[in-house]
Amino acid sequence: MGGLNLEVFKFGMYVMFPIGIMYYFGTNLDNRFAVPDFWPKPEQANKVPLERDEIHAELERLRARRLFVRDRRLAEEARQQQLQAQAQAQDQNDSQS
Structure with missing residues (x-):
């Protein structure tokens, strides 16, 4: 070929x-x-606590953050329930009129 x-x-x-x-x-x-700059610099990265006091401080920080988020969520849920109750009351008033 x-x-x-x-x-x-x-x-x-x-x-x-x-x-x-x-x-x-x-x-x-x-x-x-x-x-370029793919990996974070050491000062920007999370530092793992090694000492007992640092661990307790980090646990307290995480606990406080979790409780703050929980309180905010519960307040939002209460506000939503209040709005739903107001809407239902408004509907009942409209249906009675």
Whole structure:
């Protein structure tokens, strides 16, 4: 079918294509594929408490935050129930009139 030149070309492609891919992806990786500032700096990252006092302080902070969110949620639920009760009372007044 093909001549000698075709076979030489195919052999060259078979050999050079993987080498070219490895060269492209293997050189200058830091500048080509790195995302700048991807990892947070140590001062921005969460610090795991190691000492007993730090652990207790962190637990207190988490407990206070959880209670704050709970109180806010309960207040919102109470407000929603109050609005529903007012809407039902308004509907009853409208139906009686």
